[in-house]
Every structure is written in structure tokens, then in C-alpha cells.
Amino acid sequence: MDIRALAxxxxxxxxxxxxxxxxxxxxxxxxxGVNLDWHAVANDWxxxxxxxxxxxxxxxxNMDDVHRRTLDETLDEFGLxxxxxxxxxxxxxxxxELDAWPDFPPAQAALRKAxxxxxxxxxxxxxxxDVSRRNGIVWDAVISCEMIGxxxxxxxxxxxxxxxxxxxxxQILMVACHNFDLNAAHKAGLRTAFVRRADEWGPExxxxxxxxxxxxxxxxxxxxxxxxxxxxx
Amino acid sequence: MDIRALAxxxxxxxxxxxxxxxxxxxxxxxxxGVNLDWHAVANDWxxxxxxxxxxxxxxxxNMDDVHRRTLDETLDEFGLxxxxxxxxxxxxxxxxELDAWPDFPPAQAALRKAxxxxxxxxxxxxxxxDVSRRNGIVWDAVISCEMIGxxxxxxxxxxxxxxxxxxxxxQILMVACHNFDLNAAHKAGLRTAFVRRADEWGPExxxxxxxxxxxxxxxxxxxxxxxxxxxxx
Numbered sequence: 001m002d003i004r005a006l007a008x009x010x011x012x013x014x015x016x017x018x019x020x021x022x023x024x025x026x027x028x029x030x031x032x033g034v035n036l037d038w039h040a041v042a043n044d045w046x047x048x049x050x051x052x053x054x055x056x057x058x059x060x061x062n063m064d065d066v067h068r069r070t071l072d073e074t075l076d077e078f079g080l081x082x083x084x085x086x087x088x089x090x091x092x093x094x095x096x097e098l099d100a101w102p103d104f105p106p107a108q109a110a111l112r113k114a115x116x117x118x119x120x121x122x123x124x125x126x127x128x129x130d131v132s133r134r135n136g137i138v139w140d141a142v143i144s145c146e147m148i149g150x151x152x153x154x155x156x157x158x159x160x161x162x163x164x165x166x167x168x169x170x171q172i173l174m175v176a177c178h179n180f181d182l183n184a185a186h187k188a189g190l191r192t193a194f195v196r197r198a199d200e201w202g203p204e205x206x207x208x209x210x211x212x213x214x215x216x217x218x219x220x221x222x223x224x225x226x227x228x229x230x231x232x233x
Numbered sequence: 234m235d236i237r238a239l240a241x242x243x244x245x246x247x248x249x250x251x252x253x254x255x256x257x258x259x260x261x262x263x264x265x266g267v268n269l270d271w272h273a274v275a276n277d278w279x280x281x282x283x284x285x286x287x288x289x290x291x292x293x294x295n296m297d298d299v300h301r302r303t304l305d306e307t308l309d310e311f312g313l314x315x316x317x318x319x320x321x322x323x324x325x326x327x328x329x330e331l332d333a334w335p336d337f338p339p340a341q342a343a344l345r346k347a348x349x350x351x352x353x354x355x356x357x358x359x360x361x362x363d364v365s366r367r368n369g370i371v372w373d374a375v376i377s378c379e380m381i382g383x384x385x386x387x388x389x390x391x392x393x394x395x396x397x398x399x400x401x402x403x404q405i406l407m408v409a410c411h412n413f414d415l416n417a418a419h420k421a422g423l424r425t426a427f428v429r430r431a432d433e434w435g436p437e438x439x440x441x442x443x444x445x446x447x448x449x450x451x452x453x454x455x456x457x458x459x460x461x462x463x464x465x466x
Contacts, residue, residue: 064399116362126399129349129373140362142374146397147381164380166297166359 001216001232003191004167006111007143009152009176010121010128013195014108014137015098018042018202024094028087029080036078039202045074046201053122054180056151062124063146068092095123096130101197105137107222114230116140120161120174122151141165153184162190175225179212186213193217195225234449234465236424237400239344240376242385242409243354243361246428247341247370248331251275251435257327261320269311272435278307279434286355287413289384295357296379301325328356329363334430338370340455347463349373353394353407355384374398386417395423408458412445419446426450428458 008014021042029036048070053063061069071092075083083091111117118141119128125144132139141164145151148160162169169189176182177197186192192215200206211218219225241247254275262268281303286296304325308316316324344350351374352361358377365372374397378384381393395402402422409415410430419425425448433439444451452458 116366124399125374125376125397129398133349133373138371140366140375141358141372143358143380144397147376164358164377165362166357 001191002171003115003173003229003232004171005116005118005140005165006173006175006229007118007120007161007165007190008108009174009178009181010119011123012197012200013175013177014100014104014119015131016101016199017046017095017098018200020094020098021045021091022202024091028083028091032082034080036080039204041074041078041080043201043204044077045070048073053145053151055154056145057154057156058149059151063122064092064095064124064127067095096127097134098131100131100135100137101222103222105135107226108137110226111229112138112140114233116165118143118161118165120152120157121145153180155184155188158185158188158190162188173216173229177206179208182211182215183213186215191216193219193225193229195222196220234424235404236348236406236462236465237404238349238351238373238398239406239408239462240351240353240394240398240423241341242407242411242414243352244356245430245433246408246410247333247337247352248364249334249432250279250328250331251433253327253331254278254324255435257324261316261324265315267313269313272437274307274311274313276434276437277310278303281306286378286384288387289378290387290389291382292384296355297325297328297357297360300328329360330367331364333364333368333370334455336455338368340459341370343459344462345371345373347466349398351376351394351398353385353390354378386413388417388421391418391421391423395421406449406462410439412441415444415448416446419448424449426452426458426462428455429453 022038025038025041049066052066052070119139120143122145124146125142128142143161145157148157150156162172173191173193174185175193177195182192182194194211194215217228255271258271258274282299285299285303304321352372353376355378357379358375361375376394378390381390383389395405406424406426407418408426410428415425415427427444427448450461
């Protein structure tokens with residue numbers, strides 16, 4: 001292996017969207033005396049948003065737009081139609097205020113000493129900027145599919161990122177906790193690292209938790225990723 | 234003014250391309266006993282490269298490609314045809330190894346505490362990544378015209394950057410040492426800051442050194458920019 005840079009999926013791999021959305025939903029609801037299974041509401045929202053963006057080519061919208069539209073669908077689904085536009089905007093804004101998984105910032109900083117490290121994400125550029133500033137994460141570049149115009153797992157998303165990084169695909173290690181992303185990255189010629197995120201979907205557990213092929217690295221946490229990647233130099 | 238983020242031109246505004254190219258050219262030539270006005274050679278190369286990229290729409294090349302092609306033209310012009318492909322590659326590579334102006338990194342770090350700060354540049358993404366790592370510069374995002382597909386001073390370059398930053402153009406302060414860039418940024422609705430870089434073109438001085446309109450800020454160095462921008466919050 002001749003790894004020259006790392007690309008991180010960011011949505012579920014770096015950010016605890018489930019925890020952040022559940023907190024925002026229960027904050028909003030507590031003022032209304034509503035009580036629902038907020039884990040289920042958050043996961044429904046996420047599922048709809050992913051369906052709305054995955055694989056898109058030259059969409060007229062970005063993932064912020066999809067989050068706003070699918071929030072309305074989820075609130076309808078769970079009988080929460082009474083929420084005001086202001087409450088909906090606050091919920092939507094929670095995406096820009098997510099926390100990173102606690103093991104990520106120190107590991108990413110250690111990896112960045114050895115390699116350029118980029119975010120390669122379906123999230124909008126401005127969302128990654130906001131959450132990165134909030135969590136003290138520094139990227140060498142944010143490569144949002146919004147910029148590419150083509151969304152993962154489309155092969156062009158990985159190929160364009162490699163071109164912008166001026167590297168061969170095989171010189172880039174794609175890191176994610178999702179098979180669909182890593183399968184496509186592998187097919188596009190990138191190296192692959194699967195990092196388990198057992199809590200990504202909250203108590204119900206991730207829908208696809210086990211590696212479905214032989215990735216170059218399979219680790220339980222980001223600390224183990226740092227050790228494995230640096231040992232392989 | 235309601236400034237929410239800063240965008241820096243990077244080529245001449247942040248990087249001392251003239252000093253870096255002159256050093257690389259004289260290194261190459263010293264081994265050959267050639268002696269020329271390396272300032273003139275460097276400036277000829279830069280002028281040709283700018284002409285090859287400014288205002289381009291969906292080009293099939295990026296500025297690294299333009300640097301490689303125009304290097305050959307400049308070497309022909311100055312009777313340096315004898316340089317080998319290896320020597321040419323080393324010269325071309327000098328663009329990825331430039332130093333920043335010494336007053337830039339501390340000023341940029343101070344501004345980044347208050348605002349997101351991005352590179353908005355005609356240089357390729359990978360070039361900005363390389364020189365930023367070398368100079369200890371951290372950007373919230375690198376917005377290369379390579380990613381936009383449209384090059385400054387085309388209005389779409391500024392509009393797309395604003396869209397990706399999820400800001401109104403008037404919420405972005407464009408910082409540059411070039412009138413053509415700031416004139417276009419102003420026309421696209423951005424706020425503007427002119428920072429003088431008296432040494433950008435070496436001893437011959439910059440071709441267009443004086444602000445040609447009333448920018449929001451006009452300063453002599455990056456320290457003064459920090460003071461002026463932070464005082465305006």
C-alpha cells in the first residue's frame with residue numbers, strides 16, 4: 001500500500017447525528033409536553049434524508065435542503081404537524097451543531113501530522129465548516145459532494161476527489177462506517193478502512209454493522225485506526 | 234457591514250510566488266552555469282499562466298497543467314530549451330513548495346478565531362493543500378476555481394463560493410492584492426479588502442499597485458487587516 005492521503009466520510013462516521021438530533025427533538029418537545037420515541041423520529045428523519053441525496057447527479061438542492069424537506073415529512077409521519085416554522089428551523093439547524101464522536105478529533109489530528117486528511121461527504125460544505133469549527137477539527141480540504149455535483153456512492157464522486165487531491169485513487173484511504181460507501185470507494189480504486197460506530201443509530205443499532213468485504217483495515221475505533229495506518233507507512 | 238466570513242485570494246495575495254520561482258530557477262541554472270535575469274523569467278512565466286486560466290469556464294485543465302505548459306513557453310522565450318524534463322518537473326513542482334508572505338499565517342490564524350476563513354483561488358486544490366501544510370496555514374475550506382469549474386473574475390466563481398458558504402455575498406469579505414479580482418468581487422456583491430503586496434512581482438514592482446475604486450478596506454499588510462476587520466465587528 002502507498003497511502004498518501006485519507007478521506008473521511010463525515011455524516012455518520014465523524015458526527016453523532018443520532019445523539020444531536022435526539023437532543024434537539026426532545027428540547028423542542030419538552031416545551032410542548034409531547035413525548036415520543038425520539039430515537040425513532042431521528043432515525044426516520046435520517047433515513048428519509050439519505051434516500052433523498054444518495055447517488056444524486058447535479059441536483060438543484062444540497063443536503064441542507066433535503067434535511068429541511070424531510071423534516072416536514074418526518075413530523076407529519078409522527079403526528080407533530082403543530083411544530084411552528086421557527087421550531088422546525090431550530091431542529092434543522094441542529095445538523096450544523098452536531099458533536100463529533102469523542103475519539104475522532106485527537107485521532108484525526110494525529111493522522112494529519114502524517115498525511116493530508118480531507119472530508120469526503122454528502123453533507124454541504126457550510127455544514128462541515130460549522131461542525132468542524134465547533135469540534136476543533138481541521139481538514140486539509142473539505143470535498144463535499146455539493147462541490148463535485150455528484151453524490152456518493154456514484155463512482156464520479158470518488159474519481160473527482162482523487163483528481164482534486166492530485167493522487168491516484170489507490171493512494172487514498174477512504175474511511176467510513178458504512179459498507180455502501182466503502183464498497184463504492186473500493187470499486188473506484190481507493191483503499192478502504194471500516195471503522196465501527198455501534199451507536200450511530202442509537203439503541204436500535206446500525207442497520208449494516210459488519211464489513212461485507214475484505215477492507216484494507218477494519219477497526220473498532222479511531223485510536224485503533226491511527227495505530228494501524230501509521231504502522232503501515 | 235455584516236461580515237460573516239473571509240475569502241482570500243491565494244496566488245499573489247498569500248504566496249510569494251515570485252521569490253519561490255526565482256529561487257527555483259537560479260538553483261536549476263547554477264548547475265548549468267547559465268545566468269539570466271531570473272526575476273524577468275519568473276514574471277514571464279506568471280504572466281503566461283495567468284493569461285491561460287483567468288476567466289476560464291469548464292476548462293479541461295487546471296492551473297498545474299497551465300503552469301507546466303507555460304513553463305515550456307517561457308523557457309523557449311529565454312533560450313533555455315536545454316532544460317531536461319526532470320529539471321522542468323522540478324521547476325513546475327516549485328509552485329507546490331512556495332512560502333507564504335511572513336505576515337500572513339499569524340494574521341490568518343487571528344481572523345480564523347473570529348470568522349470562517351477560506352481560500353478562494355485559481356490555484357488547484359492540491360497546490361493549496363501542499364503550500365498550506367508547508368506554511369502551517371489552516372483554512373476552514375479551500376474553494377478552488379478548479380472545484381467551481383469557473384475561474385475568477387467570472388461572476389459565477391464568487392456566486393458559487395457564496396452558495397457553498399451558505400452566505401449572502403455581502404456577508405463575505407474578499408481579500409486580495411489585485412484590482413481585477415476585487416472589482417469582480419464587488420460587482421458580485423461581496424465586501425472587499427485590498428492588501429498591498431509591494432514585492433509580489435519582485436524588483437519591477439506590481440503592474441497594478443493602487444486600488445482603482447473605493448474598497449471597504451485598504452491596508453498595507455495583514456496585521457493592519459486584522460485590526461481593521463476586528464474593529465469593524
